[in-house]
Amino acid sequence: MFAAYAATTDPAEPLSALRVGDIAPPPAPDGWVGVTVKAATLNRHDLWSLAGVGLAADSCPMILGCDAAGIDDDGNEVIVHSVIGDPEAGGGDETLDPRRTLLSEKYPGALAERVWVPTRNLVAKPASLSFPEAACLPTAYLTAFRMLTTRGRLPSDGSVLIQGATGGVSTAAILIAHALGARVYVTSRSEAGRESASELGATAVETGARLPERVDVVIESVGAATIEHSLKCAKPGGRIVVCGSTSGHMATVDLRRLFFLQLELVGSTMGTIEELRRLTQMVAMSEVRPLIDSTFSLADAADAFARLDSGDIFGKIVVEP
Incomplete structure (x- = not known):
């Protein structure tokens, strides 16, 4: 074979x-x-x-x-x-x-x-x-779907920050978040990455830049290099959902911000067969490709x-x- x-x-x-x-x-x-x-x-x-x-x-x-x-x-x-x-x-x-x-x-x-x-x-x-x-769908898109829905509990008319613009999970999160009706912000170190994210309908900013608003959910796959920014960008009661650590897995977290703003730092890995079915149905019934x-x-x-x-x-x- x-x-x-x-x-x-x-x-x-x-x-x-x-x-x-x-x-x-x-x-x-x-x-x-x-x-x-x-x-x-x-x-x-x-x-x-x-x-x-x-x-x-x-x-x-x-x-x-x-x-x-x-x-x-x-x-x-x-x-x-x-x-x-x-x-x-x-x-x-x-x-x-x-x-x-x-x-x-x-x-x-x-x-x-x-x-x-x-x-x-x-x-x-x-x-x-x-x-x-x-x-x-089975890995990147399922991971993004679970992060936004099951783990992130993205509200209707919610807001999302996606750290990093070009990876499989990031591009999946942009498309799925839009399909769920969210306002989507994306960070990227490169101008080309920001331009590509903008073409998908996201508001793209430089890594570490201040957002126009604090968000309900942060999609975090970068890790140590962006976790502090992710915490600062979450609104009170918001959720930072982590699925990876490409920049390093040992990070310092300001616990004062975590407890004072009642933030949730949540891990997420892949998704269930039922979530894959829901994702597949959503994609089939929408313009998401x-x-x-x-x-x-x-x-x-x-x-x-x-x-x-x-x-x-x-x-x-x-x-x-």
Whole structure:
């Protein structure tokens, strides 16, 4: 089976651990179903895996990729939910299962001709979405959706600040927040990033700049470099929802601001199968369409990874077997 996989892990040179070629199809656990992959997308998670974050070298070779849309063995067009977990163990939420994992961590991922998942992890793909568009939803768009709704509790006619303009979660948050009726502010260090965010309808400002208003929800994926600004931009009772820490994970927080303004500093990771269904329905019934940066064939996956690693992207990178 043709795939993009981690042959080993390399913290110093992650891309050196990537291989693209034939690999033996993995044995599927009992009760799992196969999906012929029509489109997959890359995430920062894939680079972390190559660097050995969440993936041990002795678990390699490991097929990479969390996101996929394709056709199951019964001929149904489906979207793959990449969280492998037990909702009952998480109190009804599989992302809270202490043993939960993602595709490409313990089980082979989606950057291949075929992927296998539990039957419950399949969501019907709406006919109105292309396979590349559908493949954008399970990680970045689901993460943004959960941050804005379940964790952020964005009110109707609310306001949102998104730290960083160009990543997959950030562009997803811009589009979803607009669809939910919010006023959207975005920060970026680069003029090009601010221009791109403005084209999507956001009010874009330089990183650290003062906003016209304090916001209900802050979408925080940058981490140490922006957390102080995020706290300052939240209105009393507002929520700073954190899903990443690309600039560093050790941050100093002014606890006086936190308790005096009764702010909520909230963590968020991925989303549930039910949230993916809600997101898919919202996208299908609206004008929201995932933003695609570029498309590569699976044979050219190394070029796709190099583009992701460069950071010079706006939207999602799609890989088609």
